[in-house]
Each structure stands twice: as C-alpha cells, then as structure tokens.
Amino acid sequence: MLKERIEEYKRGGEKIEALKSLIWRLAEELGHIKIMNFCGTHEWTVVHYGIRSLMPDNVELIAGPGCPVCITPSYAIEKAIELSLEGVKVYTYGDAYRLPSLKPVKGVRSLFEAKASGGKVDVVYSFLDAVKEARNERGEKLFFGIGFETTAPSYALSFCKGIVPEDFYFLSVLRLTPPAADYALSKVGKVSGIIAPGHVSTITGAKPWREIARNHSMPVVISGFEPLDVLISIATILKMIKEGKSGLVIEYRRAVREDGNKLARTYIEKVFEVSDAAWRGIGIIPSSGLELTMKFSEYDAYKRFSIKKPEAKEWVSDLPKGCKCAEITLGLAKPVDCPYYLKSCTPDRPIGPCMVSSEGTCAIWARFGGGGLAEEIAKEVGVA
Amino acid sequence: MGRRTEVFKRAIGGEIVKVLLSHGGGGRETSELLNRLIFSRLPIDLKRTEGGIGIDRPDDGAALKMEEGYVIISIDSYTVKPLFFPGGDIGKLAACGSINDVLMMGGRPIGIVDAVVVEEGLDMSILEKVMSSFLKVVNDENVPLIGGDLKVMPKGDVDSIIVTTACLGITKTPIVDDGIKIGDKIIVSGTIGDHGATIMALQRGIDVKETGLKSDVKALTDLMEPLLKEYGKYIHAARDPTRGGIAMALNDWSKVSGSVIVIYEEKLPIREEVKAYSDMLGVDVLQLANEGLALLAVDSAVADDVVEFMHSLGYEKANVIGEVREGRLKGFVLLKTSIGGFRIVEAPIGSIVPRIC
Numbered sequence: 001m002l003k004e005r006i007e008e009y010k011r012g013g014e015k016i017e018a019l020k021s022l023i024w025r026l027a028e029e030l031g032h033i034k035i036m037n038f039c040g041t042h043e044w045t046v047v048h049y050g051i052r053s054l055m056p057d058n059v060e061l062i063a064g065p066g067c068p069v070c071i072t073p074s075y076a077i078e079k080a081i082e083l084s085l086e087g088v089k090v091y092t093y094g095d096a097y098r099l100p101s102l103k104p105v106k107g108v109r110s111l112f113e114a115k116a117s118g119g120k121v122d123v124v125y126s127f128l129d130a131v132k133e134a135r136n137e138r139g140e141k142l143f144f145g146i147g148f149e150t151t152a153p154s155y156a157l158s159f160c161k162g163i164v165p166e167d168f169y170f171l172s173v174l175r176l177t178p179p180a181a182d183y184a185l186s187k188v189g190k191v192s193g194i195i196a197p198g199h200v201s202t203i204t205g206a207k208p209w210r211e212i213a214r215n216h217s218m219p220v221v222i223s224g225f226e227p228l229d230v231l232i233s234i235a236t237i238l239k240m241i242k243e244g245k246s247g248l249v250i251e252y253r254r255a256v257r258e259d260g261n262k263l264a265r266t267y268i269e270k271v272f273e274v275s276d277a278a279w280r281g282i283g284i285i286p287s288s289g290l291e292l293t294m295k296f297s298e299y300d301a302y303k304r305f306s307i308k309k310p311e312a313k314e315w316v317s318d319l320p321k322g323c324k325c326a327e328i329t330l331g332l333a334k335p336v337d338c339p340y341y342l343k344s345c346t347p348d349r350p351i352g353p354c355m356v357s358s359e360g361t362c363a364i365w366a367r368f369g370g371g372g373l374a375e376e377i378a379k380e381v382g383v384a
Numbered sequence: 385m386g387r388r389t390e391v392f393k394r395a396i397g398g399e400i401v402k403v404l405l406s407h408g409g410g411g412r413e414t415s416e417l418l419n420r421l422i423f424s425r426l427p428i429d430l431k432r433t434e435g436g437i438g439i440d441r442p443d444d445g446a447a448l449k450m451e452e453g454y455v456i457i458s459i460d461s462y463t464v465k466p467l468f469f470p471g472g473d474i475g476k477l478a479a480c481g482s483i484n485d486v487l488m489m490g491g492r493p494i495g496i497v498d499a500v501v502v503e504e505g506l507d508m509s510i511l512e513k514v515m516s517s518f519l520k521v522v523n524d525e526n527v528p529l530i531g532g533d534l535k536v537m538p539k540g541d542v543d544s545i546i547v548t549t550a551c552l553g554i555t556k557t558p559i560v561d562d563g564i565k566i567g568d569k570i571i572v573s574g575t576i577g578d579h580g581a582t583i584m585a586l587q588r589g590i591d592v593k594e595t596g597l598k599s600d601v602k603a604l605t606d607l608m609e610p611l612l613k614e615y616g617k618y619i620h621a622a623r624d625p626t627r628g629g630i631a632m633a634l635n636d637w638s639k640v641s642g643s644v645i646v647i648y649e650e651k652l653p654i655r656e657e658v659k660a661y662s663d664m665l666g667v668d669v670l671q672l673a674n675e676g677l678a679l680l681a682v683d684s685a686v687a688d689d690v691v692e693f694m695h696s697l698g699y700e701k702a703n704v705i706g707e708v709r710e711g712r713l714k715g716f717v718l719l720k721t722s723i724g725g726f727r728i729v730e731a732p733i734g735s736i737v738p739r740i741c
Binding site for chain 1: 402404644646709710711712713718720723724726727728733
C-alpha cells in the first residue's frame with residue numbers, strides 16, 4: 001500500500017499544470033458555477049493545497065455537510081458528559097473529545113472537560129480498542145458512537161461477532177450522508193455539481209449518489225482525496241456542465257466499486273435500522289440516522305439510560321446563539337460570515353462544533369488560512 | 385468573573401485541573417503552561433544572567449556572559465517510547481539532543497552531564513545498551529562527560545527509563561532567534577520529519593523495517609563547527625527543530641521577527657516514505673520531530689554558498705526552503721503548495737505524538 005502511494009506521488013506533478021489550464025478553459029464560457037463537497041476530508045484537501053485560489057473567478061467551491069463531529073446533536077454530548085460524571089466509563093474518538101455541548105452539565109461542556117473534572121472518559125482510536133478495554137473495566141460503559149457510513153461497519157461487525165461486553169452501551173449518533181446531501185441541496189439552491197465523498201462511497205457504492213444526480217439533474221463525481229483527484233473531479237464536473245450532461249462519474253476508481261461494499265452493508269443492516277435523526281443546528285432530517293435494532297437493544301444506550309431523542313415538532317436549535325455552524329454545514333454561509341470566527345472562536349478555544357474536528361469547515365479554514373487569508377498574505381509579501 | 389468570560393472559559397475547556405499530555409507536546413499548550421507557571425512569575429533579571437540570554441527568549445538554550453565570550457547551557461529530558469528504534473535509541477538521542485542544542489546557539493560543546501532514572505526490574509542489558517550508545521556519542525564527538533546521577537525508582541513509579549542531559553558550550557557570539565532579518569533565506573540541512581515519522585509508526589505497531597523509515601538522530605558537530613567557522617556571522621538564527629518540528633520553529637521565528645516566512649513545498653526535502661506515511665495518518669510532516677536536522681536563517685547574499693558548503697560536508701539534501709518576507713500581516717508562516725496554492729503553516733497544538741524524544 002505504501003509503495004503504491006509513493007508511485008502516486010511520482011506520477012502526480014506533471015498532470016497538475018495540464019489540469020489547471022483545462023479547468024480554466026472549460027470554465028471560460030460558463031456562468032457562475034457552484035461545486036459542493038460532502039466530505040470534510042475534501043474540504044481539507046481544497047484548503048490544505050490552496051485549490052480555491054487556483055480556480056477561475058466563476059468557479060466557486062463550497063463545503064457541505066461532511067463532518068460527523070460537527071452535526072452530532074448537543075443532547076447526545078450532554079448525556080455522555082452526564083453519564084461520565086456519574087461513573088459510567090465513556091469511550092470516544094479524539095475528534096469528539098473537545099466537542100462543546102450547548103448546555104453545561106454540572107458546569108462541564110465537553111468530554112474533555114468532564115475528564116478534567118473527574119469524569120470517566122477515555123479516548124480510543126477504534127471501537128475495537130474500546131471493546132478490548134471495556135472487557136477489563138468494571139461497571140457500566142458507554143461508547144459515544146459518532147460517524148457516517150464509513151464508521152458504521154466497524155461497530156456493526158463487533159456487535160455481530162458478539163464481542164461487545166454485556167454492560168457496554170452504544171449511544172448511536174450515526175448519520176447517513178445521502179439524505180443530508182438531498183436536504184442541503186434543497187436548501188442551498190443553484191448548486192451546479194457535487195464532489196461526492198470517496199470513503200463513504202466505498203461502503204454505499206454509487207447508487208445513492210446516482211439518485212442524487214438524477215433527482216437534482218446535476219453532475220456528481222465520487223472523488224479521491226489527493227489534490228490531483230479533486231482537480232480531476234472539478235474538471236469532470238465542468239466538462240459535464242458544458243456538455244449539458246448530468247449523472248454520476250466515479251473518479252476514485254481505485255477504491256470505490258459500483259456496488260460498494262455489500263458485506264459491510266449486510267452487517268450494518270443486521271445491527272442498525274434507519275431512523276429520522278437530529279443534525280446539530282439543522283434539525284431532524286428524515287431517514288438520516290442509524291439506531292440499534294431490537295435484536296441488539298440490550299446494548300442500546302437510549303433504552304438503558306432512558307435518553308429521549310428530540311422530535312421534529314419540538315426541535316429547537318442546539319447551537320450557541322449567533323454561531324453559524326448550521327448554515328456553514330449546509331453550504332449557506334462561509335466561516336468568515338460568522339461573527340465568532342477567529343474572533344472568540346478558534347481551534348484552541350472552539351465555541352461552535354465546526355471549529356473542533358479536523359474535518360470541520362471552520363477548523364480547516366482557521367488552521368490553514370482558508371477564506372482568502374493565505375492568498376492575502378501571499379499577495380502582501382509578493383509571492384502570489 | 386463576567387458571564388462572558390465564564391462562558392468563554394467553559395468553551396475552551398476552562399480551568400484545567402489536570403496536567404494533560406498536550407501540555408508537554410512542545411506546541412502552543414506547552415508555551416502557555418510555561419508562561420503561566422514560570423515566565424510570567426519571574427522578573428526579567430531572574431530570567432537571565434546579566435548581559436546573557438535565558439528564559440526571557442524562546443531558544444534552544446541559555447547564554448551566560450563571561451568576561452570574554454559566553455557560556456552556553458542547554459538541558460533536556462528524554463522519555464522516548466520505544467527505547468530502541470531504527471537509527472538510534474534513547475541513549476544516543478539524549479547525548480545528541482543536548483549537544484545539538486548547544487551547537488544551534490552557536491556554541492562549541494565542551495562538556496556534558498547526565499541524570500538517569502531507571503525503573504526497578506528493567507533488564508540490565510537494556511540499561512547497558514542505552515549507556516553504551518550514550519558513551520559512543522561522547523567518544524565520537526569528543527565531549528567529556530563531566531558529571532551525572534543515576535537513580536532507581538520502585539517498579540511502576542517510572543516507565544522503564546528517563547534520561548536527562550545538560551550540555552555546556554562556549555562561544556564568542558551566541559546565535560539567538562531575534563537575529564533573524566527580513567530577506568534572510570531559510571535553509572534545512574537534510575530531510576524533514578524522519579525521527580517523528582519513525583517513532584509514530586513504531587508506536588502504532590507498524591513494521592518500520594518494511595517501510596524504510598529511520599530516525600535521523602545524530603550530533604551535528606561535523607556540520608555546525610565548520611559552518612560557524614566559515615559563515616558564522618551570516619547565520620542569523622539556528623534551531624534544532626525537535627518537538628513541534630520546523631512548523632513550531634518557523635512560527636516562533638515569524639513572531640519574534642514580525643515577519644512572514646514563506647516556504648515552498650517543492651523545495652522541502654522529504655523522504656518519500658515519510659511523506660507517504662504521514663499522509664496516510666493525516667499528520668503534517670512539518671510538525672514531525674527531527675533529531676539530526678539544522679534549521680537556519682542565513683543572509684541571502686551567501687545562502688547558496690552555505691548550501692553548497694553543507695553539501696561538501698556530506699549534507700547532500702541541504703536546501704534553501706524559503707525566505708523571510710515583510711508584510712502588513714505579521715507573524716505567519718506561509719507555504720506555497722506543490723500545486724501552486726497557498727496555506728498557512730500552523731504552530732502545532734494538542735498532543736501530536738506522545739513521548740517521541
């Protein structure tokens with residue numbers, strides 16, 4: 001695998017220039033083009049390599065709902081904090097460790113703070129690690145189950161194999177990306193094309209994205225994560241627009257198969273069922289979440305700890321007042337439009353959830369000078 | 385405390401009552417903690433000797449003004465896990481690390497002291513091996529070991545072995561970070577991130593033999609002594625970019641000089657295996673530790689000569705990677721990416737790699 005990666009790097013350089021001029025040529029006779037990505041890692045590639053600054057003026061790249069940490073509803077964080085302070089051992093991925101809740105629980109607003117206040121919290125690299133550790137941990141345990149389609153199989157497999165200890169409860173905040181993509185597209189309007197998530201598609205396959213391409217009559221390209229991949233995907237979208245085509249193209253052929261990973265989906269379907277689910281700041285999106293089926297209900301943290309999920313009719317925003325994370329997640333606003341961005345909200349001191357994870361749009365922009373700051377500095381010092 | 389402040393403190397993880405790994409990561413949290421615990425609580429004349437350089441400025445070590453010239457001193461604790469890795473071990477690391485710190489202050493190392501804390505029950509052969517590596521550096525670099533301490537702690541009270549070293553040196557003119565000037569060229573003496581990538585791979589259970597990853601740990605005496613002799617006055621700043629990597633060092637420099645440091649991705653010497661590995665794990669090579677790398681800010685008039693001279697000393701990968709520029713926006717490190725875009729190089733935050741040096 002490493003060797004293949006090294007070969008990729010050797011091949012990369014020469015193609016970049018050709019692609020850039022192709023993108024400019026294709027965009028020449030087109031109007032304003034808005035291309036949306038649905039994966040935090042794509043936004044990372046765009047900002048990390050400065051891809052926006054290479055685009056013609058009429059090609060706009062916007063970030064969509066591609067960060068599972070950013071959209072994890074506050075009630076789930078609050079419940080996990082509460083349980084950790086009551087002696088339930090909570091396992092979490094590092095991404096969600098510093099994720100701030102809306103309401104403080106006993107003065108505490110994140111699992112990170114909970115740990116510092118004596119709560120039982122452990123950061124793990126994988127669900128399997130947590131399962132291993134939980135076996136040697138007495139008392140009740142909880143897993144803070146964030147993630148999209150890519151994370152779900154690892155949970156599902158462990159449950160199917162029967163290796164999860166009996167007093168280890170799963171707080172599912174798993175979310176599905178295609179329903180969110182549909183929802184975002186209905187809100188944003190005027191999106192010309194989509195860079196669809198590569199990792200998610202290795203599981204889902206092309207079908208859900210083909211449906212989105214059909215329903216919204218636009219080009220959708222499932223893309224890899226190297227800068228070269230993203231440039232190829234952008235060029236492909238522009239070419240399709242120019243030719244008046246819509247539909248799905250898989251650019252990330254080296255990882256994504258047409259029918260995805262059937263086995264992984266089989267496991268997911270055995271363990272989870274689709275439900276309406278809350279997205280932080282956004283509300284309830286129909287059929288966009290996964291919850292444990294009856295068969296695995298003994299592990300269900302919602303049942304064990306009587307956690308109530310918010311319903312659509314009573315839903316109120318769970319973002320700090322003024323925070324624009326919801327708009328940013330839906331592609332309706334940019335981080336620089338938020339009054340807190342880089343003023344009171346920074347990666348060291350996040351206020352909103354988009355400033356926490358390495359996949360959050362605000363965190364990516366803040367860390368690498370997105371939103372034009374890097375270009376501005378480059379112009380100032382005479383290197384642009 | 386006002387409500388806003390209260391809310392704000394909460395949002396940041398507020399009053400942290402426990403020491404976290406990130407506090408020792410060598411990044412921003414470390415700076416903030418040291419500032420709160422120490423720097424802000426001492427008057428300036430207790431932060432350095434008269435006419436010298438101490439903890440009043442961020443650098444590799446301290447300089448004490450003598451009647452003639454300066455004495456340089458640097459101290460470091462080494463806690464790397466695993467103790468042995470391709471390219472070296474904790475003994476070699478501890479000896480080279482402090483020697484390099486003195487060299488980067490423009491000093492000639494004249495003596496070293498060590499303090500070793502060992503966990504009860506450690507295999508004697510491990511301790512012997514570590515100390516042999518340590519003494520090999522002392523021999524090779526001809527820096528006398530003039531003092532030391534060895535303690536054993538009960539099993540479980542310390543994890544295997546911790547080595548602390550302090551190195552003394554002398555110089556007529558110490559090299560201090562704030563000597564950096566607009567227009568200076570930034571030079572590295574070799575490939576970036578080798579040590580950090582190797583240790584991270586080992587800590588995640590990756591077979592490094594197969595990947596070809598190897599730590600760069602070495603004393604830089606054979607580079608810095610001739611370089612200082614030949615081009616000393618043109619070297620405006622020098623760093624041994626260990627924890628936090630060159631990202632941390634360059635950020636320090638851009639802030640201390642109120643400049644923008646621009647570096648070019650295509651000019652960065654990075655081993656393909658290091659790049660491939662760090663991309664796979666999502667870590668930034670610029671933030672990875674180096675243990676045998678010199679980072680220099682050099683007068684632009686001689687920068688190419690300096691690089692050529694470094695090549696002649698066997699540092700074949702030495703390269704100009706960027707320059708110090710002036711702008712309205714100050715204190716940034718800017719990187720021109722391989723595809724021609726720009727991004728800011730951030731100072732590392734959080735615990736990037738626990739116990740790498």
